[in-house]
Amino acid sequence: MTMLPPLPPLADLDASHLTPVLAQVLAQIFTSYGLAASPSATPPVAPIAVAVVGFEGPRSGLLALRLDARGATAMATTLLGGFPPESDAERDDALGEWANITAGNLKTRALDPTGTFRLGLPVVGDGTAPGTETPARLCFSLPDQGTLEVALVLDQAA
Numbered sequence: 001m002t003m004l005p006p007l008p009p010l011a012d013l014d015a016s017h018l019t020p021v022l023a024q025v026l027a028q029i030f031t032s033y034g035l036a037a038s039p040s041a042t043p044p045v046a047p048i049a050v051a052v053v054g055f056e057g058p059r060s061g062l063l064a065l066r067l068d069a070r071g072a073t074a075m076a077t078t079l080l081g082g083f084p085p086e087s088d089a090e091r092d093d094a095l096g097e098w099a100n101i102t103a104g105n106l107k108t109r110a111l112d113p114t115g116t117f118r119l120g121l122p123v124v125g126d127g128t129a130p131g132t133e134t135p136a137r138l139c140f141s142l143p144d145q146g147t148l149e150v151a152l153v154l155d156q157a158a
Helices: 015-032 069-079 088-111
Strands: 038-040 049-056 061-067 123-125 137-142 146-154
Touching (some): 015 137, 015 146, 049 088, 061 069, 061 088, 069 088, 069 137, 069 146, 088 123
Antiparallel strands (some): 038 137, 049 061, 049 123, 061 146, 137 146
């Protein structure tokens, strides 16, 4: 694993500081689930689903996964042990869990050395994700299986 520079104090942190950490978190998650994903400059063209997990603590914000139809099915199928989702509800539940896994790993690795952050419950909706214009936006290609965009938004420090 590549050593990353130390993060600034939470009050000075912006989402772009967390992009390298988020990239490492995602690479580890993809590897542990056997999901072939490679960085891409192209976000989903026709996103159909977004899974969002909010967090609160010394800094608040959200993490959003936005996927096209093939990406949503591929990621849900991976989490469901190789079985395609039988319904949109089952797909959405799996996508919410992906967002929760990603946010939880980011929280543990970068935001929460003292246990002061709380994650919200995942919410899954249509393909509109807030904050996708932020500097902390990563896109991935799932070879022959669609695209994924991950956006991280931090509220302004108090």
